Amino acid sequence: MHPLTASTYEYLAQTDxxxxxxxxxxxxxxxxxxxFNTVxxxxxxxTKRLTASFELFQRENTANALNKQGTVLKAHGDLEKATQLFLEALDIYKEDYDSHRYMxxxxxxISDVKFEQDLLEERIAVSAEALKMRRRIPILGDNHIDTKRRMEAHRSLLKSRLLENRN
Structure with a gap:
């Protein structure tokens, strides 16, 4: 029952x-x-900081579970329900973050679902937002290999739109 013991449990929680x-x-x-509450x-x-940290973990855990469920539903072809779960997960993250890796x-x-639904304009909009988030996260940024890959994928979407408009 010592604050240092509580801090050790907190570090274990973060590691886990x-x-x-x-x-x-x-x-x-x-x-x-x-x-912390007792001592x-x-x-x-x-105590307040730890409680806030735990609440943040719980929200992130819920969002991740919704994303996983959505991914399963997407794989089984239930695109409407998958999109609903993805949007719920995104809303949870938006409460706490401007940009986050899971967002x-x-x-x-969501962009993949829009592709499967053949909704090019919506896919472009979602892709652009994901790219903006990716670029705002310092560890990713413009030079990260995944950011470059997504930039190229976004360019391909824009080219598809151009080709579609020509036809």
């Missing part, structure tokens, strides 16, 4: 989150919050 072990994350966060109290800045993944899933 990176490893995708949601159940262990929840256990570690719960232990850390119990210690420092609910109003202490560390890009979800946007690219």
């Amino acid at each position: 989150a990176l490893r995708g072990m949601a159940g262990d994350v929840i256990k570690a966060y719960t232990k850390a919050m119990d210690i 420092l109290g609910g109003g202490h800045p560390q 890009i993944d979800i946007s690219e899933n």
